Ligand code: GNR
């Protein structure tokens with residue numbers, strides 16, 4: 001198992017559209033385990049392969065309190081969506097930024113598991129939010145895309161400032 005590096009907005013690679021998974025082999029199983037390890041370590045409640053620069057339709061989730069209910073969705077398809085809910089979202093690819101996003105309240109999804117077996121899942125609440133958030137990543141979408149142009153510009157500025165502060169801290173350390 002190994003922890004993978006998570007891409008950060010506005011990295012253009014986050015805009016890549018993922019292709020379907022076609023091979024259900026040991027390499028895929030390893031990738032799934034690495035995604036889960038990376039998600040739990042972050043810590044996060046979901047992670048899409050796009051975020052670790054692997055552009056295949058694969059995502060992992062765990063919205064349980066005890067962090068013992070891993071879910072794996074491969075080639076997910078939205079079958080139905082109903083209602084609305086607003087939730088303050090965050091993203092491991094947009095660290096330190098939180099904003100309200102409106103999404104469907106309940107969804108029905110069809111996906112494949114790690115063996116390539118099809119299954120259907122009905123979700124509402126946080127699980128539905130998380131699945132929609134991760135499926136967005138697979139088509140190159142990030143939650144800040146739902147914000148106004150002005151708010152998105154503010155997010156960009158805030159992240160750039162944080163990045164500069166990190167670089168400066170690194171250089172000071174280097175000078176010592
Ligand atoms: O860890 C995460 N928390 C979260 C909170 C509210 C709405 C969505 C999420 S997903 C996020 C992990 C992540 O970035 N997945 O892509």
Ligand code: NI
Nearest residue numbers: 090091092093
């Ligand atoms: Ni995200």
